Amino acid sequence: MGGLRWVFVAVGCGAAVAGAAEIMPLPPPVGTGIERGVVAVRCRSPVDGNVSDARAAILDVGTPTADVLLTTAHTLLPDAAETKRRCYLIVYGEEQTIAEVWNSGGNLSGPEQDWAVMLTRRISGDVRRWHAANVTGEWLASAAADRVPVRLVLRYAGVLQTDCHLEPRTQNPALLLAHSCQTYDGLSGSPLVVAIEGEPAPILIGVHVGVQAWLGRPRIQFVHIARTVDPDVVAAIRAAAERAALISVAPPPGRRVAAR
Numbered sequence: 001m002g003g004l005r006w007v008f009v010a011v012g013c014g015a016a017v018a019g020a021a022e023i024m025p026l027p028p029p030v031g032t033g034i035e036r037g038v039v040a041v042r043c044r045s046p047v048d049g050n051v052s053d054a055r056a057a058i059l060d061v062g063t064p065t066a067d068v069l070l071t072t073a074h075t076l077l078p079d080a081a082e083t084k085r086r087c088y089l090i091v092y093g094e095e096q097t098i099a100e101v102w103n104s105g106g107n108l109s110g111p112e113q114d115w116a117v118m119l120t121r122r123i124s125g126d127v128r129r130w131h132a133a134n135v136t137g138e139w140l141a142s143a144a145a146d147r148v149p150v151r152l153v154l155r156y157a158g159v160l161q162t163d164c165h166l167e168p169r170t171q172n173p174a175l176l177l178a179h180s181c182q183t184y185d186g187l188s189g190s191p192l193v194v195a196i197e198g199e200p201a202p203i204l205i206g207v208h209v210g211v212q213a214w215l216g217r218p219r220i221q222f223v224h225i226a227r228t229v230d231p232d233v234v235a236a237i238r239a240a241a242e243r244a245a246l247i248s249v250a251p252p253p254g255r256r257v258a259a260r
Contacts, residue, residue, distance in 0.1 A: 023148045024195040026202055037128030038153055038190060041075055043087035056089065056118065057153075057191035057204055059237060060129035066099070066244035067123050068237055070132065071189035072209050072227060073116040078105030091123050100243060102236040112175045114209050115227045117236040119244055130191060130204040132229045132237065137174030140205075140228060143194075144168040144177060152181035152208055152226075153191045169223045170212075175230060177206050178223045192226040205229060 041054045054075030059068045069089075076083040083104045089096040100119040107114035147165040169178035179192060188210055193202035206226035227233075 022197040023143075024197050026149065026151045026193070026195045035128075035153060036126060037130050039069070039123070039127075040090035041071055041087060041189060042090060043075070043077055043083070046077070046082060046086060053186045055187060055189035055208075057132075057189070057207060058123060058127055058129050059204075060131050061237060061241040061244075063122075063241050063244035065122055067120050067129075068240040068244060069118045069120065070191075070204075070207055070229070070233070070237070071116050071118065072207055073103055073105060073107040073114050074209075075188050076101065076104045076116055078108060080104045089118075089120055092125060096120055096123070100240065102240060103232075111209060111212070111225065111227075112172070115207065115233050115236075117233070117240050119240045128201075130193070131199075131201075132234075133203045133205055134229050134231065134234045135205055137172070140173040140177060141168075144170075144173045148194060150179055150181070150192055150194050150205075151202070152179070152183065152187065153193055153202075154187070167223065170225065173228070175228055176209070176212075177226045177228055179208075179226055181208070181224055183208060183211070183224055 037058050038055050039058060041056050043052050043054075044050070045052070052075065054071060056069040056071035056075075059070055061068050076087055080101045083101045084098050087098055089098065098118050098120055102117040103113070104116050106116065144166040145168045147167060149165050151164065164179055164181035166173075167178040167180055170176045177192065181192070187208055190208045191204045192206040192208060193204050195202045206228040209225045209227050211222050212225050
């Protein structure tokens with residue numbers, strides 16, 4: 001598929017625009033591969049104390065003392081202060097606090113706003129950081145129509161996950177992309193990626209939100225949905241990266257937890 005133009009999320013310089021490129025096969029899942037770009041997110045409800053689990057993608061924005069992550073808003077709490085108080089990341093089995101959050105509760109305005117950006121101290125160890133791509137709505141619509149291959153990246157390579165494809169089943173692919181990837185509870189926030197010719201690794205184009213249903217023929221139909229990286233998300237990522245450049249996010253006393 002030709003005609004792809006995308007803008008890599010960059011901080012401190014002008015955004016680089018790539019020319020036409022082709023979709024390529026994705027690399028096989030391996031434990032030391034792209035799965036290391038996903039962490040767990042856990043929140044405890046202030047109402048009933050119930051715990052929910054989700055995922056977040058670690059982004060490559062060039063900040064040496066902190067990390068910026070992309071997830072879905074419904075995985076967090078509606079209030080940013082409550083999110084920082086009652087939600088945390090699980091990195092190598094240990095808690096890691098969320099220092100700042102953008103658009104927590106945005107999903108209350110509808111699935112098109114179901115995204116959130118988080119700031120945390122720099123994650124140590126062997127992790128992967130994603131290049132997020134702010135691709136054009138025109139390309140996304142074309143990619144969905146052509147059912148280009150994608151992958152929903154899981155945290156564990158041992159979990160069976162076949163490659164899947166985009167589908168032309170949403171009204172506005174620039175905000176919500178339909179995909180055929182296998183999902184289950186707790187995968188919200190997992191990165192949806194595509195491999196591009198000339199790029200050394202897959203590029204993140206969205207994060208999994210959940211399942212939408214509508215009345216079809218002859219029965220109700222369901223489709224898996226991902227939220228794309230649009231200009232609003234890019235602005236929040238840049239704000240988080242600029243904030244990270246100004247502060248040092250000190251590590252709090254951590255405790256080991258069991259990741260789900």
